[in-house]
Amino acid sequence: MIHRLLWVTVFSLVLAMAFQVRSALARDAVTFALFTRGWPPFEMVVNGEPKGAALDIFRVSMPEGVGTLVQMVPASRSVLRVSGSGVYTRLECREWMEDADLYLWSEPVLTLQTVLLSRRNRVVEYNSPADLHGLVIGCIKFYRYPEVEPLFRSGEAVRYDVNSDMVLLRMLKAGRVDVALFDQFTVRWIINKSSELSMKDFHFASRPLGRTELRFAFNRHPGWEARLPEVNERIRANQERGVYKRIMERY
Secondary structure: OHHHHHHHHHHHHHHHHHHHHHHHHHHOEEEEEEEOOOEOOOEEEEOOEEEOHHHHHHHHHOOOOOEEEEEEEOOHHHHHHOOOOOEEEEEEOHHHOOOHHHOEEOOOOEEEEEEEEEEOOEOOOOOOHHHHOOOEEEEEOOOOOOOOHHHHHHOOOEEEEEOOHHHHHHHHHHOOOOEEEEEHHHHHHHHHHOOOOOHHHEEEOOOOOEEEEEEEEEOOOOOHHHHHHHHHHHHHHHHHOOHHHHHHHOO
8 A cells, every 4th residue: 555655646646747847847838829821011820831020020039048939820819819739829919909918928029000992093191080981991800900990980981801911913904993901011012013003003191090019928938938038138129239120111
């Protein structure tokens, strides 16, 4: 009986030690969950390989000694809801996530601006929501635009949703929508890479509709919260040295 009790105790200790080692190993690597449908220039799949500014930013932002992995995931946010299967992260804005408090958040990495585009032959400037009254506004389906949501609810402007930034730009150029909303990095990347679109086709309103902060969102893996100060220290150092600015200049 004593030997059996001793064996059970030893076995329990071995299991506990194995769990601690596994947890420690998991905290020594972070996996970026890349959205396979793409969000250029941040997340792209080129010839089957994950690419983009988000991965460059991710790799220079993790603490010293922490491995950086990339996993291509169709429903990329879903891995952030799992706490015990390793550390996962994405670049997100808190305003985009209805359940933002479920995740661990870093300090801001980049500021995203929502910009208003119109056609060169029918320029629309933006100073207040009143400038958009009566217009058909092209938007990306499921995206939230807090600055103009009241116009849609009141019927003072019409929201027209599509699934693709490229499709939305084509519609704007063809006059099927009056204006369209984009983040400033994505729209410039798409236009500059397109053979059918030119910056000369569009007018960028001089005032952005809004700004939001892009941060790393992590799943609540045991022990990772204690390493967030290291992540934030690395982010601050990169910002002071202009690391993120130089990365975005490449895109």
